[in-house]
Amino acid sequence: MAVEASTRQDTHTESADGEMPVPAMFRNLIGYHLRVAQETSFQAFARAAGKADLKPGWYALLTVLAERESMTPSELSRICGRDRSTLTSSLKALSHRGLIERQSNPDDQRSYSVRLTENGRRMQEQLHAIAVVYNRRLDEIAGKDKAVLIAVLGRIAATFGTPQHS
Amino acid sequence: MAVEASTRQDTHTESADGEMPVPAMFRNLIGYHLRVAQETSFQAFARAAGKADLKPGWYALLTVLAERESMTPSELSRICGRDRSTLTSSLKALSHRGLIERQSNPDDQRSYSVRLTENGRRMQEQLHAIAVVYNRRLDEIAGKDKAVLIAVLGRIAATFGTPQHS
DNA sequence: GCAAGATAGTTTGACATCAAATTACCTTGC
DNA sequence: GCAAGGTAATTTGATGTCAAACTATCTTGC
Secondary structure, three states: OOOOOOOOOOOOOOOOOOOOOOOHHHOOOHHHHHHHHHHHHHHHHHHHHHHOOOOHHHHHHHHHHHOOOOEOHHHHHHHHOOOHHHHHHHHHHHHHOOOEEEEEOOOOOOOEEEEEOHHHHHHHHHHHHHHHHHHHHHHHHHHHHHHHHHHHHHHHHHHHHOOOOO | OOOOOOOOOOOOOOOOOOOOOOOHHHOOOHHHHHHHHHHHHHHHHHHHHHHOOOOHHHHHHHHHHHOOOOEOHHHHHHHHOOOHHHHHHHHHHHHHOOOEEEEEOOOOOOOEEEEEOHHHHHHHHHHHHHHHHHHHHHHHHHHHHHHHHHHHHHHHHHHHHOOOOO
C-alpha cells in the first residue's frame, strides 16, 4: 500500500513500506504491546473464522456451553467474563441460527437456560479447529517463553481483574 | 484469540470454591490469556481515565500528535495502527472539544492536518499521567520478565500484524 | 397477604474496531 | 485537455464491550 506521503522528515527510520514502527514513546510500555498483540492476533483469528462465515465472538460461548449440559445467560456471562447485557444479542443470533436452544425454567419465569444443538456442537468444533491452529502459531512464536508469558498474563489479569479496594 | 472467559469478579458467589478458575479448556491457550490480560488492564485504565472524564481512546492519538507538529488523519491511523475510518469520529470529538485543530492543506483540497491545541496538550499530559501509573503497575507485575514479555508481544504483533496482503 | 427489595433478562446509549462503499479531489497517460 | 485511475477522508454497517435504566418476576419481612 504505497504509503509514503512525503513530508516526513524522519524521526522514524524509514522502514520498508507497510511496516509501522513502534513509536518511541510507546516502545517501553507493556500496555501498548499488550493491546497491539491482542488486537492483531484476534483480527487474524477473526479473519480466518470469517472466511467460513463463523463468528469468532461465538467461540467462547459455544465452547463453554459444550462443556455443560445447559446454562442460564447469567452463568454464561459470569464464566465468559462478559456483561450480561452483552450476551442478549449473541444468544439471539445463535438461537436464530439454530446453534442453541432455549428452555424456559418452570421454577422461575424470568429465567431460561440455553443448550447446544447438534449444529451448535458442530459449529463449536469448527471454530475450535481454527482456534487451535492460531494457538499453535502463538505457541511457536512464544517458543520457550510460553510459560513465562502465560504466567505474566495471568498475573496481570488477576491483578486488574479483581478490583481490590473499594 | 477469541477465547476468553472468566477471571472476572462479579457479585461473587464466593463460596468454597473461591474464585472462578480459568476453564481447563483454555488454561493452556496463549490467546485466551492475552485477551483477558488486555481487557482487564485496559478497563482498569479506562475506569481511572473515566473518573476524570478523559477518554482512554484519545490517549494514543493525542500522544502521537504531541510528538509532531501536525499530521494528517492517514498518517495518524498508520502510526496508531487503526483503520482510517476509525479516526473520523474520534477526530470530530477531539476537534469539537477544542483539543485539536484542523488546518486545510493548500496543496491538496482532499486533505488536512491536525495539530494539538494548548488544551489538547494539557489533556494529553493528564492522560499520560494516568497511563504512567498503570504501566508502572504492569512493570511491577512483570518484574524481571518485562523484557521477555515485550519481546514476545512484539513478535506476536509483527507476525499477525503484517498480513501478507493477498 | 402485601409492600419492599432482589434478581433475570432486555433495552438503550456511548465507544471502538474493521471493512466496504462513497464522495471529492488529484495525477497520469495519451 | 480529458478520461481513467489513484488517493484522502467520510459514511455506513456489522461486531463487540460496558454501564445504566427498565420490565417482569421472585423472595422477604412484617
